[in-house]
Amino acid sequence: MTSPVLEQIQAALATVNDPEIKRPITDLGMVESVDIDDTGKVSVKVLLTVAGCPLKDTITRDVTAAVSKVASVTAVDLELGVMTAEQRSGLKDILSGGQAGQAQREIPFGKPDSLTKVYAIASGKGGVGKSSVTVNLALGLAAQGLKVGVLDADIYGHSIPAMFGIADSQPTQVEDLIMPVPTASGVSVISIGMLKPRRDQVVAWRGPMLDRALVQMLADVYWGDLDALVLDLPPGTGDVAISLGQHLPSAEVIVVTTPQEAAAEVAERAGTMASMMHQRVIGVIENMSYLACPHCLSEGKDHRIDLFGSGGGARVAKTLSERFGYDVPVLGEIPLDISLREGGDAGKPVVEADPTSPAARVLHKIAADLSGRGRGLAGLQLGLTPSSRF
Numbered sequence: 001m002t003s004p005v006l007e008q009i010q011a012a013l014a015t016v017n018d019p020e021i022k023r024p025i026t027d028l029g030m031v032e033s034v035d036i037d038d039t040g041k042v043s044v045k046v047l048l049t050v051a052g053c054p055l056k057d058t059i060t061r062d063v064t065a066a067v068s069k070v071a072s073v074t075a076v077d078l079e080l081g082v083m084t085a086e087q088r089s090g091l092k093d094i095l096s097g098g099q100a101g102q103a104q105r106e107i108p109f110g111k112p113d114s115l116t117k118v119y120a121i122a123s124g125k126g127g128v129g130k131s132s133v134t135v136n137l138a139l140g141l142a143a144q145g146l147k148v149g150v151l152d153a154d155i156y157g158h159s160i161p162a163m164f165g166i167a168d169s170q171p172t173q174v175e176d177l178i179m180p181v182p183t184a185s186g187v188s189v190i191s192i193g194m195l196k197p198r199r200d201q202v203v204a205w206r207g208p209m210l211d212r213a214l215v216q217m218l219a220d221v222y223w224g225d226l227d228a229l230v231l232d233l234p235p236g237t238g239d240v241a242i243s244l245g246q247h248l249p250s251a252e253v254i255v256v257t258t259p260q261e262a263a264a265e266v267a268e269r270a271g272t273m274a275s276m277m278h279q280r281v282i283g284v285i286e287n288m289s290y291l292a293c294p295h296c297l298s299e300g301k302d303h304r305i306d307l308f309g310s311g312g313g314a315r316v317a318k319t320l321s322e323r324f325g326y327d328v329p330v331l332g333e334i335p336l337d338i339s340l341r342e343g344g345d346a347g348k349p350v351v352e353a354d355p356t357s358p359a360a361r362v363l364h365k366i367a368a369d370l371s372g373r374g375r376g377l378a379g380l381q382l383g384l385t386p387s388s389r390f
């Protein structure tokens with residue numbers, strides 16, 4: 001039996017999103033029953049996707065808050081249950097959009113009508129700050145109001161979860177569909193490290209294994225409707241970069257380098273590799289660009305110490321522009337900044353923990369510029385050839 005109050009409660013429940021799937025729990029078959037007694041006490045039973053769901057506290061809080069707001073509700077009694085195998089299979093069907101049971105799901109970002117911008121963060125060598133840039137750029141894009149996912153494909157490092165403060169989190173699995181782990185600010189994260197049975201296990205995979213892992217992270221993960229997916233690639237020009245090029249030629253590549261000559265040369269190779277895979281290199285980020293002299297700052301002066309030399313980013317941008325015949329700009333120069341390193345170590349990225357610090361300001365600016373380029377099909381090759389000139 002429905003009553004106006006029950007309808008209001010249903011409407012309130014429809015405002016609660018599952019934190020991992022980011023869709024209303026009412027659309028996902030998670031609300032099993034709703035009742036209200038004569039005193040205004042509401043009894044709700046919500047089914048979790050798996051027993052021991054890591055986000056059950058969030059769901060409890062959100063459901064209780066939403067239902068409590070309905071006028072005439074005096075109390076909320078929430079019971080949590082767990083979906084049966086059959087209910088989970090139904091949920092998987094909803095999430096995979098009718099593709100359930102297919103041996104190989106499609107990569108949603110590879111479809112011609114995909115509106116998700118895919119940014120692949122590449123570098124020539126390790127340790128130049130590629131993962132730090134990935135994490136902070138993703139949060140910077142989220143701060144611009146975008147729905148953002150991060151895929152950590154750096155088999156050697158997979159440091160992304162720790163930098164986000166979710167190192168101990170494991171993704172929830174609904175049948176063979178994997179839910180990305182949400183960060184505190186709602187960025188969805190999957191790391192190649194999360195696919196290993198044990199955290200300390202060393203990944204020594206060859207090309208085909210890596211390719212399978214990358215496809216799994218792109219196709220078997222329920223990413224939902226993202227505005228941007230930021231990928232942390234392993235350094236260099238190896239198997240993952242080739243696989244990514246094959247599966248996602250529409251990915252836009254950002255090359256991270258330091259000001260050093262030696263770093264610039266290998267960074268150019270990483271950029272050239274992307275271009276060989278028909279991906280567009282949209283810019284270069286120079287990290288560890290300079291150190292703001294602390295003594296001068298205290299005197300109100302801006303003096304830069306070029307700890308690692310200078311000009312690497314500009315050199316890579318110039319070389320790649322000449323090589324590809326289109327403009328590859330320097331997107332920003334991120335200074336050395338203790339708060340960036342501390343934020344990474346503590347799992348509290350600098351763009352959120354210390355947004356006015358010098359590095360965070362540059363990263364926010366890069367994110368704002370990128371999001372200003374807009375979502376959608378702009379910049380994609382549409383495969384149209386003009387038939388005549390006007």
Ligand SMILES: Nc1ncnc2c1ncn2[C@@H]1O[C@H](COP(=O)(O)OP(=O)(O)OP(=O)(O)O)[C@@H](O)[C@H]1O
Binds near residue numbers: 157158288289336
């Ligand atoms: N601008 C910066 N200022 C201060 N420390 C930085 C800066 N950029 C990066 N770091 C620090 O340098 C170290 C290496 O950075 P990061 O892990 O992001 O590099 P990476 O290129 O992803 O390395 P790898 O490829 O080996 O994973 C980290 O400890 C990070 O905190």
